[in-house]
Amino acid sequence: MIEFLQQLINGLALGSILALIAIGYTMVYGILRFINFAHGDIFMLGAFSGFYLAPKIAAFLPTPSVGAGLVVMGISMAICAVIGVIIERLAYRPLRRSPKLTMLITAIGVSLFLEYTGQFVFGAAPKKFPDLIPVYPLTHIGGLNINSNQVVVFGVTLLLLLALRFVTLKTKIGTAMRALSFNPEAAALMGINTDVVISFTFALGSALAAAAGILYAVSYPAIDPLMGILPGLKAFVAAVLGGIGNLPGAALGGIIIGVTETLVSGYISSTYRDAIAFGVLILILLIKPSGLMGKKEVEKV
Amino acid sequence: MRFRHAKLVLLAALGLSLLVSLAADRIDPYVLFVLYNIGIYIILAVSLNLINGYTGQFSLGHAGFMAVGGYTAAVITNQFGALNPFASGVLFFGALLAGGLLAAVVGLLVGLPTLRLKGDYLAIVTLGFGEIIRVIFQNMDLVGGARGLSVMHGYTNFFWTYGMVAVTVYVVLTLVHSTYGRGFIAVRDDEIAAEAMGINTTKYKVTAFVVGAFFAGIAGGLYAHSTQFLTPGGFNFMQSIAIVVMVILGGMGNTPGVILAAILLTLLPEGLRWVAGVEHLPGIAKMHPLGWIGDTRMIIYSLLLIVLMLTRPQGLFTWRRKIAEAAP
Numbered sequence: 001m002i003e004f005l006q007q008l009i010n011g012l013a014l015g016s017i018l019a020l021i022a023i024g025y026t027m028v029y030g031i032l033r034f035i036n037f038a039h040g041d042i043f044m045l046g047a048f049s050g051f052y053l054a055p056k057i058a059a060f061l062p063t064p065s066v067g068a069g070l071v072v073m074g075i076s077m078a079i080c081a082v083i084g085v086i087i088e089r090l091a092y093r094p095l096r097r098s099p100k101l102t103m104l105i106t107a108i109g110v111s112l113f114l115e116y117t118g119q120f121v122f123g124a125a126p127k128k129f130p131d132l133i134p135v136y137p138l139t140h141i142g143g144l145n146i147n148s149n150q151v152v153v154f155g156v157t158l159l160l161l162l163a164l165r166f167v168t169l170k171t172k173i174g175t176a177m178r179a180l181s182f183n184p185e186a187a188a189l190m191g192i193n194t195d196v197v198i199s200f201t202f203a204l205g206s207a208l209a210a211a212a213g214i215l216y217a218v219s220y221p222a223i224d225p226l227m228g229i230l231p232g233l234k235a236f237v238a239a240v241l242g243g244i245g246n247l248p249g250a251a252l253g254g255i256i257i258g259v260t261e262t263l264v265s266g267y268i269s270s271t272y273r274d275a276i277a278f279g280v281l282i283l284i285l286l287i288k289p290s291g292l293m294g295k296k297e298v299e300k301v
Numbered sequence: 302m303r304f305r306h307a308k309l310v311l312l313a314a315l316g317l318s319l320l321v322s323l324a325a326d327r328i329d330p331y332v333l334f335v336l337y338n339i340g341i342y343i344i345l346a347v348s349l350n351l352i353n354g355y356t357g358q359f360s361l362g363h364a365g366f367m368a369v370g371g372y373t374a375a376v377i378t379n380q381f382g383a384l385n386p387f388a389s390g391v392l393f394f395g396a397l398l399a400g401g402l403l404a405a406v407v408g409l410l411v412g413l414p415t416l417r418l419k420g421d422y423l424a425i426v427t428l429g430f431g432e433i434i435r436v437i438f439q440n441m442d443l444v445g446g447a448r449g450l451s452v453m454h455g456y457t458n459f460f461w462t463y464g465m466v467a468v469t470v471y472v473v474l475t476l477v478h479s480t481y482g483r484g485f486i487a488v489r490d491d492e493i494a495a496e497a498m499g500i501n502t503t504k505y506k507v508t509a510f511v512v513g514a515f516f517a518g519i520a521g522g523l524y525a526h527s528t529q530f531l532t533p534g535g536f537n538f539m540q541s542i543a544i545v546v547m548v549i550l551g552g553m554g555n556t557p558g559v560i561l562a563a564i565l566l567t568l569l570p571e572g573l574r575w576v577a578g579v580e581h582l583p584g585i586a587k588m589h590p591l592g593w594i595g596d597t598r599m600i601i602y603s604l605l606l607i608v609l610m611l612t613r614p615q616g617l618f619t620w621r622r623k624i625a626e627a628a629p
Binding site for chain 2: 102103
């Protein structure tokens, strides 16, 4: 029982990171109907900007401390938001009227470009992420280990999700985003500047991915330029599981994938861990392709 | 394109590869190895082109089928010791065939459920299946797991490689240009319209998938007996991407273009390696001031992909046919 609870808590921490990435996938898919393959690499860039920022911040703020962690996270989010917007502007916008497959292939190209440029610039060897926030054990009741990191990961995720909920539901640009995902042409006719809204969507998604990158690096401190591939794919699975285009669904899907993966690697075999997400994806697409919380789409001729 | 003398051309190609094969010991082993690689990638790219190009089903899991074929063939030939040339030829042919057939069976198992999906969903699910196949091999002690499997016999030679290239190209082209094969193109151009015309779209999609998987399996067998060492990591997602890039560069549904792209993209890294200085020749890197290019091979690949999609989405070698305007 204790072991199960332990795995559950580990899974929740991993799942909330996946949830943050999944939201970026789902937002872009909701508006542009395409899988932004490079999203997992934005997550990687988030971790690396944290890696290079942390020593600079240490000059002004004591590290490890919560304040320094928040500042680094904030700046990384801003950097990745800008990168996300630039990628959209250069690679995806010219293709907006092309077949979806062309966009998908371009996204794969962007993803490879970020990964291998990362290897060229940062070096291929894994790097040790600096201690950004203080870690101390919270409880040992009956052998149950919870440390402050897991609470921080979960808490920050929760705060970011609430902020996102506020942005999408209460602000003008959030309303525009929802209008665009509902019907792009009608939204444009109503005077919504679609380019601005799409750029904003990419900025928002990339910022969340950067936050996820920092949280991931804090929990698993070895970072390398290819670290974004698997979490990216798993987060995509999470987005599909929750019903792609649906924000709460993506968060729920992330948690489910994270917990399933931890349970499987804890109880069955850790070597099959990376296949779990894909197994879940295949099952969900066969049983309920619209996902847990998604709407069924009817194809019109 | 009409192929009136297709069978004749096939026979001529087989004969020619046999002739070159007889003179193979005069060719530098490194050049020969590169030639085998080119042939293997032609098979992979042409077979993937049947799925991605002609039938329009975007598959990202071709390396998985290659792995199935490679491991199967390797396990079969590893059961035997040294044999005389005739017996080893028969054995190798049987092993290749078995690898191809098993890959085709896996293709059928993967294809039946997944081909109901479309576009990017299909791409991701085939990617997922490719990864699952890789993880299974990684956990299989019979084939050495993550440590890899050494293949005892280097059976791959010029005749088998280019004979199989000829057979692959022949089968794919005659299939696509047959009355039956019009169905593939119909499915690609408009699935709903094809279905309305009474075409069993699922059957066509699965057929393309199974035939593609079969030849990927054959290529895997050739690869196994050429490199003589297999690791599950060699059949990862990047390998699938490399094959997809060949198909896209050559132009989807344009077999001669895809062959050209496979040749170019297999030679490119070798050329870049030469520019970068071959590892086993110390000091040569100094003679090549452009040595850093070797490290940037994958960056060049990815930029190529992006620029290609932005400027020539129909592929580098497609001039005549315009890509169909897809409905939003």
